[in-house]
Amino acid sequence: MASHFPVNKLSTNGAEPSDHYDREAMMMIPDQNDMGEESNLQVGEDFAVVEPKDEECSVERLHHLSKIVTQFQDHLRERASNYLGYPGNQNCSHYLALSTLLQFNINNAGDPFKKSDHGLHSKKFEVGVLDWFARLWGIDKDEYWGYVTNGGTESNFHGILLGRELLPNGILYTSEESHYSLFKIARMYRMDCETIASLATGEMDCDDLRDKLLMNKDRPAIINITIGTTFKGAVDDLDLVVQTLTDCGFSDNQFYIHCDAAISGFVVPFLKQVPKFTFKKPIGSVSISGHKFLGCPMPCGVLITRRRYINLISRSIEYIASFDTTIAGSRNGHSPIFMWYVLNIKGWKGLKQDVEKCRKNARYLRHRLKKEGISSMLNEMSITVVFERPPDNEFVRHWQLQCLGNMAHVLVMPHVTVEMLERFLYDLIRKRKTWYGKVHPPCLAEDVGICNCACAVHACI
Amino acid sequence: MASHFPVNKLSTNGAEPSDHYDREAMMMIPDQNDMGEESNLQVGEDFAVVEPKDEECSVERLHHLSKIVTQFQDHLRERASNYLGYPGNQNCSHYLALSTLLQFNINNAGDPFKKSDHGLHSKKFEVGVLDWFARLWGIDKDEYWGYVTNGGTESNFHGILLGRELLPNGILYTSEESHYSLFKIARMYRMDCETIASLATGEMDCDDLRDKLLMNKDRPAIINITIGTTFKGAVDDLDLVVQTLTDCGFSDNQFYIHCDAAISGFVVPFLKQVPKFTFKKPIGSVSISGHKFLGCPMPCGVLITRRRYINLISRSIEYIASFDTTIAGSRNGHSPIFMWYVLNIKGWKGLKQDVEKCRKNARYLRHRLKKEGISSMLNEMSITVVFERPPDNEFVRHWQLQCLGNMAHVLVMPHVTVEMLERFLYDLIRKRKTWYGKVHPPCLAEDVGICNCACAVHACI
Numbered sequence: 001m002a003s004h005f006p007v008n009k010l011s012t013n014g015a016e017p018s019d020h021y022d023r024e025a026m027m028m029i030p031d032q033n034d035m036g037e038e039s040n041l042q043v044g045e046d047f048a049v050v051e052p053k054d055e056e057c058s059v060e061r062l063h064h065l066s067k068i069v070t071q072f073q074d075h076l077r078e079r080a081s082n083y084l085g086y087p088g089n090q091n092c093s094h095y096l097a098l099s100t101l102l103q104f105n106i107n108n109a110g111d112p113f114k115k116s117d118h119g120l121h122s123k124k125f126e127v128g129v130l131d132w133f134a135r136l137w138g139i140d141k142d143e144y145w146g147y148v149t150n151g152g153t154e155s156n157f158h159g160i161l162l163g164r165e166l167l168p169n170g171i172l173y174t175s176e177e178s179h180y181s182l183f184k185i186a187r188m189y190r191m192d193c194e195t196i197a198s199l200a201t202g203e204m205d206c207d208d209l210r211d212k213l214l215m216n217k218d219r220p221a222i223i224n225i226t227i228g229t230t231f232k233g234a235v236d237d238l239d240l241v242v243q244t245l246t247d248c249g250f251s252d253n254q255f256y257i258h259c260d261a262a263i264s265g266f267v268v269p270f271l272k273q274v275p276k277f278t279f280k281k282p283i284g285s286v287s288i289s290g291h292k293f294l295g296c297p298m299p300c301g302v303l304i305t306r307r308r309y310i311n312l313i314s315r316s317i318e319y320i321a322s323f324d325t326t327i328a329g330s331r332n333g334h335s336p337i338f339m340w341y342v343l344n345i346k347g348w349k350g351l352k353q354d355v356e357k358c359r360k361n362a363r364y365l366r367h368r369l370k371k372e373g374i375s376s377m378l379n380e381m382s383i384t385v386v387f388e389r390p391p392d393n394e395f396v397r398h399w400q401l402q403c404l405g406n407m408a409h410v411l412v413m414p415h416v417t418v419e420m421l422e423r424f425l426y427d428l429i430r431k432r433k434t435w436y437g438k439v440h441p442p443c444l445a446e447d448v449g450i451c452n453c454a455c456a457v458h459a460c461i
Numbered sequence: 462m463a464s465h466f467p468v469n470k471l472s473t474n475g476a477e478p479s480d481h482y483d484r485e486a487m488m489m490i491p492d493q494n495d496m497g498e499e500s501n502l503q504v505g506e507d508f509a510v511v512e513p514k515d516e517e518c519s520v521e522r523l524h525h526l527s528k529i530v531t532q533f534q535d536h537l538r539e540r541a542s543n544y545l546g547y548p549g550n551q552n553c554s555h556y557l558a559l560s561t562l563l564q565f566n567i568n569n570a571g572d573p574f575k576k577s578d579h580g581l582h583s584k585k586f587e588v589g590v591l592d593w594f595a596r597l598w599g600i601d602k603d604e605y606w607g608y609v610t611n612g613g614t615e616s617n618f619h620g621i622l623l624g625r626e627l628l629p630n631g632i633l634y635t636s637e638e639s640h641y642s643l644f645k646i647a648r649m650y651r652m653d654c655e656t657i658a659s660l661a662t663g664e665m666d667c668d669d670l671r672d673k674l675l676m677n678k679d680r681p682a683i684i685n686i687t688i689g690t691t692f693k694g695a696v697d698d699l700d701l702v703v704q705t706l707t708d709c710g711f712s713d714n715q716f717y718i719h720c721d722a723a724i725s726g727f728v729v730p731f732l733k734q735v736p737k738f739t740f741k742k743p744i745g746s747v748s749i750s751g752h753k754f755l756g757c758p759m760p761c762g763v764l765i766t767r768r769r770y771i772n773l774i775s776r777s778i779e780y781i782a783s784f785d786t787t788i789a790g791s792r793n794g795h796s797p798i799f800m801w802y803v804l805n806i807k808g809w810k811g812l813k814q815d816v817e818k819c820r821k822n823a824r825y826l827r828h829r830l831k832k833e834g835i836s837s838m839l840n841e842m843s844i845t846v847v848f849e850r851p852p853d854n855e856f857v858r859h860w861q862l863q864c865l866g867n868m869a870h871v872l873v874m875p876h877v878t879v880e881m882l883e884r885f886l887y888d889l890i891r892k893r894k895t896w897y898g899k900v901h902p903p904c905l906a907e908d909v910g911i912c913n914c915a916c917a918v919h920a921c922i
Contacts, residue, residue: 047589049801051808062558065805069559069798072583076565079580086579088566097523098530099560102758104537105549117858118547119540122533128508150611153790161649180778181790188622190651231780291791297563298759299791317641319692319865329614329642330752330760332793337530340510344526347512397578402780 083415084424085401085408087230087263089295090415094345095338106333110322111314112147117321126336132343133302136269137286139279145307147326148290148336151299152262153181155287157327158303160185160222162285163256165312167220170256173212174224175204177234179260182224191222200449201379202234206244213248221245221255227277228264231404232448233382233411235264239275242282257283262301264381266293270355271381284309290339293354293413300335354414358383362412365421372429375441375455377448383412388442390428391435399424406442544876545885546862546869548691548724550756551876555806556799567794571783572775573608578782587797593804594763597730598747600740606768608787609751609797612760613723614642616748618788619764621646621683623746624717626773628681631717634673635685636665638692640721643685652683661910662840663695667705674709682706682716688738689725692865693909694843694872696725700736703743718744723762725842727754731816732842745770751800754815754874761796815875819844823873826882833890836902836916838909844873847909851889852896860885867903 047068052061080090110116112126126148134144149155156179164170172193174182186193194216197208204225213221223245225236238259245255259277261268265288268274277286290300315324346354362383369376369387376387389408390396401408410416410424432441443455450458508529513522541551571577573587587609595605610616617640625631633654635643647654655677658669665686674682684706686697699720706716720738722729726749729735738747751761776785807815826846827839837848850869851857862869871877871885893902904916911919 047585047801049589049593049804052806052810057806057808057811062806065802066558069562069802072586072798073561073565076567076581080565083581086568086581088568088581090566090581092566093564095563096561097527099563100534100557101530102556102560102563103554104534104541105551105553105752105756105758106537107547107549107752107760117861117863119858119861120537120544120547120549120551124508125533128510132510150615150789150793151791153788154611179790180776180785184776184785189649289791291566291568295566297566298793298795299568299789315641315645319863321864324641324645327614328611328760329640330612330750332611332759334759337533340508341526341530343510345513345518345523347518349513350518397580400578400580402578403782404780 079400080415081420082399082424084399084410084420087289087292087411087413089291089293089413092295092297094342095297098334098337098341101334101337108148108331108333108336109329110317110320110331111325113145114322120333122333122336125340129336129339129343130302130304133286133288133304137278137304139304139306143307144279144304145310145325146302146304148331148339149287149301149303149326150328150332150335151291151301152179152260152287152289153184154327155262155289155301155303156181156224156258156260157185159258159260159285159287159305160189160191160224161313161327162305162309163222163258164189164191166256166284166309167222167254170220170222171216172222172224173209175226175229175236177202177204177229177231178224178226179230179262182260192219198229198234200447200452201377202229202232204236204241206237206240209241210244210248213244213250217249221250223255223257225257225259225277226263227259227261227268228382228384230263231384231402231407231409232377232386233264233379233384233409235268235274235379235381237275238277238281238283252282255282259283259286261286262289263292263384265289266351267355267358267383268381270352274381279304279306290335293351294339294342295414296335296338296342298332298335298338300332300339302339355383358412358414358416361416361418361421362410364418365410365412365425368421368425370454372425372432373454373459374428374432375444375448375453377452385410385412386448388444390431392431395427395431399427405447406444407447540861541876542881543860543885545860545871545881548750548753548872548874550752550754550874553756553758555803556758559795559798559802562795562798569609569792569794569797570790571778571781571792572786574606575783581794583794583797586801590797590800590804591763591765594747594749594765598739598765600765600767604768605740605765606771606786607763607765609792609800610748610762610764610787611789611793611796612752612762613640613721613748613750614645615788616723616750616762616764617642617685617719617721618646620719620721620746620748620766621650621652621685622774622788623766623770624683624719625650625652627717627745627770628683628715631681631683632677633683633685634670636687636690636697638663638665638690638695639685639687640691640723643721653680659690659695661908662838663690663693665697665702667698667701670702671705671709674705674711678710682711684716684718686718686720686738687724688720688722688729689843689845691724692845692863692868692870693838693847694725694840694845694870696729696735696840696842698736699738699742699744713743716743720744720747722747723750724753724845726750727812728816728819728844729842731813735842740765740767751796754812755800755803756875757796757799757803759793759796759799761793761800763800816844819873819875819877822877822879822882823871825879826871826873826886829882829886831915833886833893834915834920835889835893836905836909836914838913846871846873849902849905851892853892856888856892860888866908867905868908 130146175196177198194212197205285305290296366378445453591607636657638659655673658666746766751757823844830837906914
């Protein structure tokens with residue numbers, strides 16, 4: 001489907017800090033100092049905010065704005081039909097049933113469990129959602145605390161803050177494959193951070209963790225483990241991390257483990273023979289995203305921790321008659337309702353079906369790539385298929401692939417159909433013939449392991 | 462209008478960390494470890510997430526969920542009709558025109574000005590909104606950087622982070638009346654913080670600022686000034702703060718000023734003879750909220766800073782082909798469209814009309830309270846009417862008043878009509894007769910100044 005929406009000429013590289021959008025459009029509101037000169041306004045173009053000509057917004061103007069939004073939606077629809085590399089489920093049409101909620105300004109400011117005089121909140125939905133996740137992760141209602149966040153980064157902010165407040169002199173340990181927010185948090189929180197090496201699968205290298213723990217035995221450890229790394233979908237081995245801590249002589253009150261399950265938090269619980277992440281093990285917090293596998297229309301997430309930890313950061317705020325226990329102040333009141341709705345519609349069985357479909361489709365994609373002699377990898381607990389990076393920015397942009405070094409990946413989310421994968425494979429295989437002739441496809445042995453590499457040297461698969 | 466929605470028995474005080482909601486409802490998803498025992502599910506009640514009985518979500522179930530949401534909306538409508546104390550504009554019905562956007566999972570991850578391979582974003586709308594605010598605050602397009610945040614707290618996080626990265630050894634100075642996020646940020650960022658006293662108006666006491674600056678002359682100053690304090694709507698005097706810094710011998714490269722304009726950012730620009738906050742003065746960043754005066758349906762805000770500062774915190778993230786310059790990772794793609802839409806509909810003139818209406822209504826409320834002999838205050842640049850705290854929790858809950866010590870306040874937002882104020886005044890005056898007999902109304906002289914106090918001793922107005 002063609003889009004009439006103006007498409008940027010994008011490139012995968014070369015985004016420089018000085019690259020502003022083209023600014024053909026003039027933005028035409030008066031300067032603060034120009035009060036009273038409002039007749040001096042002009043009409044801008046494009047996406048600039050433009051001052052209405054008349055006293056009231058005219059019907060023509062409403063129509064014009066509506067047209068821009070409609071064209072934008074056509075563009076989104078087209079982009080969603082080729083959306084393969086980013087971790088967002090684009091099956092979102094059921095949220096339209098909640099569209100009338102947009103006429104309300106809903107704010108869940110403060111603690112989800114505290115009563116408040118503020119009436120325009122959705123905290124009962126929020127608690128319903130939190131209870132669901134608490135049960136999923138094996139912690140009793142009276143034992144947990146949590147909230148619906150604005151996404152995985154805010155959830156990580158909260159989890160690591162709890163770790164730091166419990167263990168103020170603690171060092172943050174996180175693998176080189178973990179989400180970029182962890183390194184940002186360490187800088188922002190002024191924490192020392194040890195980056196742990198990873199295996200070819202993307203999993204944390206616990207030998208390296210051991211070495212680094214032993215070098216810092218006099219200081220507590222705050223460990224982030226990733227349930228689904230951003231690029232390879234790898235799952236850090238919680239049991240091995242705990243064992244490593246014990247082997248290195250760290251007792252229970254000398255470490256804190258935060259689990260970042262943004263990507264694979266909905267996948268791992270459905271797998272068999274997989275180390276589970278649960279509060280029955282010595283973890284302090286878990287974060288998950290709501291806009292990834294669940295496909296909520298806007299970024300959101302959940303953070304769950306042990307209730308006894310929350311008093312560490314709680315502050316009473318008299319005028320909102322609540323406790324400031326979260327990172328954000330005002331909090332999105334719509335996203336808990338979106339999460340509540342989709343969990344109620346799908347339920348455990350529906351999510352399981354989604355996971356099974358995604359894993360099947362991911363295996364199919366991996367099989368086809370392998371058959372074509374293309375270096376690729378699919379981790380056991382993952383729906384992320386890693387393969388050689390296409391040397392064609394237009395192709396990468398069209399399929400919205402994420403790229404890292406010599407690798408690209410497809411994240412087989414619930415909206416990714418076999419038909420979409422077939423279109424992608426057809427395009428890839430056809431264009432690949434033009435990419436490689438004088439030059440060979442890159443070697444991915446270091447990135448995904450020799451057995452997954454199909455380069456001229458390692459074509460052993 | 463009566464609400465069929467179950468209303469909590471709320472109280473203004475006594476929210477204890479252990480006060481969970483009543484949990485009549487059972488949450489009925491299977492534990493991770495109970496895989497295969499899905500037939501063991503029961504149907505819960507209330508707002509719990511409940512496993513669907515059938516393989517697919519039935520029509521009856523969709524109807525049931527829809528009924529819960531409809532009842533919730535009736536409840537919200539009733540609560541919005543008595544919404545006086547919290548800083549949210551409840552005139553939101555025009556956002557319904559954008560309701561079809563809920564079928565898209567939109568994510569503005571990364572820098573608003575960078576091109577990206579990710580297609581489902583609304584960054585052109587976002588830049589349109591940012592340009593509008595940059596012009597409002599007197600900074601050229603090529604000179605500014607900014608983004609649409611999840612609200613005032615995230616904006617403050619960003620502004621103060623820039624200050625700290627510019628001046629790593631800086632002390633944060635912020636008034637005791639500033640938003641609670643500032644003190645949270647100081648703790649999270651491990652910054653030393655000096656709390657500055659305030660005047661009875663709520664404005665920062667620059668004599669106290671001077672004393673504290675002089676005590677710390679060897680370290681840079683990161684100063685938060687508030688454009689509309691949370692409780693009294695006071696506006697800190699930027700010009701006087703700058704003068705105080707100069708008087709104390711702080712040169713331009715020894716201080717950073719962040720302006721938190723969450724509450725009154727849309728009010729002050731329309732006032733005459735008021736010290737303006739603008740980038741033509743030596744400020745580093747400004748934050749404003751989109752869900753307060755503008756009434757966007759979910760918390761959002763804007764942060765604008767000088768472009769030359771942003772490289773301090775920018776990190777290239779290869780796999781999202783963008784720069785991590787914001788606090789959040791994934792970012793709400795809907796809220797920039799809401800802001801863009803309302804700014805286009807209202808324009809400068811429409812906002813000015815809203816401000817004039819709110820100020821007129823605030824003056825009317827203040828006049829009526831004064832006439833009734835009730836202690837009250839309305840700052841010159843404010844739409845917040847402070848008055849004696851009603852000693853009746855049910856009354857406070859009904860009108861959703863914010864309370865602090867002996868004070869309560871009404872925030873006269875655009876949705877507050879004269880009719881709503883009349884209902885409020887009628888209720889207040891009638892009930893007040895029953896509150897005071899043996900006991901007298903509290904003295905508010907220390908809170909709002911002797912001239913605004915109508916207690917038995919200070920009834921000089």
